[in-house]
Amino acid sequence: MTAPLHEPTAEAAPSAADEAAVATAGVKAVQGRSLGRIAWGRLKRDKLALTGGVVVLVLIVIALLAPVITNLVGQDPNDYHENLIDPLFGTPTGSLGGISGDHLLGVEPVNGRDIFARIVYGAQISLLVGFLSAVVAVILGTVLGILAGFFGGWVDSVISRVMDGLLAFPQLLFIIALVSVMPNSMLGLTGTGVRVFVMILVIGFFGWPYIGRVVRGQTLSLREREYVEAARSLGAGRFYILFKELLPNLVAPIIVYTTMMIPTNILTEAALSFLGVGVKPPTASWGQMLSSAIDYYDSDPMYMVVPGVAIFITVLAFNLFGDGVRDALDPKGSR
Numbered sequence: 001m002t003a004p005l006h007e008p009t010a011e012a013a014p015s016a017a018d019e020a021a022v023a024t025a026g027v028k029a030v031q032g033r034s035l036g037r038i039a040w041g042r043l044k045r046d047k048l049a050l051t052g053g054v055v056v057l058v059l060i061v062i063a064l065l066a067p068v069i070t071n072l073v074g075q076d077p078n079d080y081h082e083n084l085i086d087p088l089f090g091t092p093t094g095s096l097g098g099i100s101g102d103h104l105l106g107v108e109p110v111n112g113r114d115i116f117a118r119i120v121y122g123a124q125i126s127l128l129v130g131f132l133s134a135v136v137a138v139i140l141g142t143v144l145g146i147l148a149g150f151f152g153g154w155v156d157s158v159i160s161r162v163m164d165g166l167l168a169f170p171q172l173l174f175i176i177a178l179v180s181v182m183p184n185s186m187l188g189l190t191g192t193g194v195r196v197f198v199m200i201l202v203i204g205f206f207g208w209p210y211i212g213r214v215v216r217g218q219t220l221s222l223r224e225r226e227y228v229e230a231a232r233s234l235g236a237g238r239f240y241i242l243f244k245e246l247l248p249n250l251v252a253p254i255i256v257y258t259t260m261m262i263p264t265n266i267l268t269e270a271a272l273s274f275l276g277v278g279v280k281p282p283t284a285s286w287g288q289m290l291s292s293a294i295d296y297y298d299s300d301p302m303y304m305v306v307p308g309v310a311i312f313i314t315v316l317a318f319n320l321f322g323d324g325v326r327d328a329l330d331p332k333g334s335r
Contacts, residue, residue, distance in 0.1 A: 052321035097302030105302075123314075126311075133204040137204040137261060140212070141210070145159075145212035145214070145215030149220045163213060166209045174202070174206075199278065228241055274291045286310050287307075290307050
């Protein structure tokens with residue numbers, strides 16, 4: 001008997017590649033995450049910070065769309081409604097400072113201007129001064145701080161002594177004196193525009209030493225890192241190291257300090273307007289409204305409560321958001 005011509009053969013053993021493919025089947029590949037995505041993940045878990053950020057965005061939208069919002073409610077910040085004022089006491093008729101369907105937050109004593117419209121327009125002044133003065137301070141503080149920390153020597157000594165002098169200078173008194181002697185027109189600006197411009201420059205100028213000291217301290221540490229030494233060994237110039245190696249690593253503390261600086265600037269603007277050296281009437285300002293409300297705090301308390309609450313909510317929202325950003329970018333840092 002002859003053997004069959006064809007015998008069944010055993011199945012080929014699985015290869016190592018096939019086993020690896022089976023083992024990793026259904027497993028999602030691990031993807032690297034940037035520092036920004038990691039920080040955003042931490043920030044999303046902080047509900048208070050997100051709430052503060054949402055309030056800040058709402059305030060920015062309100063300030064940008066102030067004309068649209070006031071048109072929707074049918075009110076203008078400078079329209080007088082003297083028919084809503086008690087001629088004997090000069091206070092709004094009705095309860096809670098004249099709050100009604102037409103006047104959502106009531107009206108001002110004596111002249112009857114709509115408080116809601118003036119609060120909305122007052123947000124423009126507060127946020128404009130707060131943001132732009134922070135930009136001035138950040139630019140000056142970053143440039144001078146990084147130069148002082150990197151070059152050291154006499155450069156560091158001069159810049160540090162200037163910072164010490166500005167930190168000891170009475171900022172509020174200087175702004176009051178400067179605004180009082182400013183002309184009514186300058187650089188194409190007139191009236192309120194001149195005062196806003198001066199406040200932005202002066203608040204930013206006196207604010208840069210705070211961020212300058214932070215940037216200088218961080219630069220002193222970063223300039224000794226290995227990647228800076230590697231850049232030097234490859235022949236990189238000083239300004240390349242400053243703006244390509246050091247500055248990107250200073251973004252996190254700069255962002256954090258900026259978010260903490262804005263509410264301080266808003267309070268400074270409110271204080272200046274409260275003292276009468278901020279924006280001129282009839283331009284709406286929260287601090288100016290508080291100053292006018294002093295004479296009516298007992299007969300019309302809502303006139304003082306509304307701008308006070310507006311300042312409180314704005315500053316609190318920025319502080320909560322700033323704390324969250326700091327924790328997200330520097331989770332190991334202490335409050």
